[in-house]
Amino acid sequence: MELATQVIALAEGPVEYRLERRGPGVVLMLHGGHMRAGLPLGEEVFADAGYTILAVSRPGYGRTPLATGTSPDGFADVVAGLCAELGLGPLAAVVGQSAGGPTAVALAARHPELVERLILQSAVGPVLWPDRRTRMGAAVVFHPGTEAVTWRLIRAMTRRAPGLALRLLLPDLTARPVAVVLASLTDARRGALLDLFGRMRSGAGFRNDVRATSTPRAVARLAAAAARVSRPALVIASRDDGSVAYDHARSLAGTIPHARLVASAAPSHMIWLGDDYPAIAATITGFLESGTVSPPPSTSR
Template sequence: MTTSERDTITARLAAGVVEYRLDGEGQQVVVVFHGGHMRAGLALGEEVFTTSGYRMLAPSRPGYGRTPLATGTTPAAFADVTADLCRTLGIGRVAAVVGISAGGRTALAMAARHPHLVDRVILQSAVGFAPWPDRRTRLAGRLVFNSGVEAATWAAVRLLMRTAPQAGLRLLLRDLSTLPVRQVMAALSEHDQAELLALFGLMRSGRGFLNDMLAVPDCAGQVTQPALVIATRTDRSVPFTHAQSLAATIPRAELVASQADGHMIWFGPDYPAIVGKIKDFLATG
């Protein structure tokens, strides 16, 4: 996993402009909806798809990157936009939609609304339809990620990451795990810490994160495709109850409990086993 800003392009569709990235050379396509503070130019956990022979389509969700908030302000609306993007790109089938964190609701909406297009669903530390976020996060988010101060907030984060990287990591990881932050830090290799520093240093919230916090209708019961729900019990950002609720509501869902120390399951000790699980799930006829 190497974190860097990647090239993206934009498409002008009937609903508006969409920024996206299309990687890989395979015949089959996986659509990845990244989570909060992420955009199409940033990659997280994509190697499992691109190294397995899939093309990977990652759009910036509304309010992130170069996708305006007006291009589908709800998960359902942006699911329709993404289906239109697939048609525009000549993609007639999607092997899986992947919903990461706050992108989970969009992945579920796309599977529910476009079953003819989507074969499978993979959810990773995904926000479901239980109340989210908690009151503290909601209040803090409105304070530090509103459009007037969001750029300054992330500028301060980048400065902290450069000048006091260990303190910066502890500050951010504290909100991602229910475990003591000292324990979380100790379990991370130097390489993993460097990857997280690079990733956090590239994040922006735009107008997307405040939009992510809005409640939306529950469509999980309408998802008829097989679903793999991956989450950890130590996630403070998205409680494990979200994964449990989704697995109980989606008719053909399987719940996989990660052993990661928090929200970032890609850095957990059992992630290689989870990669194997994902590959087996995609290969199932």
């Protein structure tokens, strides 16, 4: 399901966003690779709890151009400016999913006055990512000349050969045998995955994500940012994640000073489709309701 978005012109450049106003608390969603502000993922737990949701398309995705704050640090500052422009803050939580994790960490580290809590879901951490095979594949299938064709083919498969589409796409998401994962999916979960795959696009965003965490220098910057996070953090990941290895979650939880690590029983990167997600959602709700967060210490960027 694609939701309506809008574009705001900031000094740093245009930013696409979606704002769904509910209660006074605001949760910022920084989605992962191949996603954009109009594609909701894992938001129900926040909406059901009455939080206003602000979703932002990261650089290179949707209608946010790559030039608008290319790096996680740069875009974190852009998001802080967006919140100021919209009159939002402090944020009850910033949620970083998958490749959106580094920007969420950077935002919490650079703008502690804006972020009360940090939630990281299947997030890229201070570990080299992705592996060499994925980097090489991304350079080909998500090249500017082929990216649109790649996703047209995937959309066609999800409609005409859904079983084949899942068999081809799931190996990049799971460390388990694909047949085992397929057998564990209910019809509703199959449908949710196919709908999501059928709506994804990479633009220039995924290649930018790869550059952001694929060098030792980039990993060192992310580790330094994680160590500066002064806010409580909840790190959630599956041991069977085939896209972002569980080592990322362990590294994040071990580096962020006030972090709790929760292992999901989901058989893939998609923790939201695991049998234990209702329990994880309850953990998230409890984390959000865990009392007032004290003002941050004085920091410098």
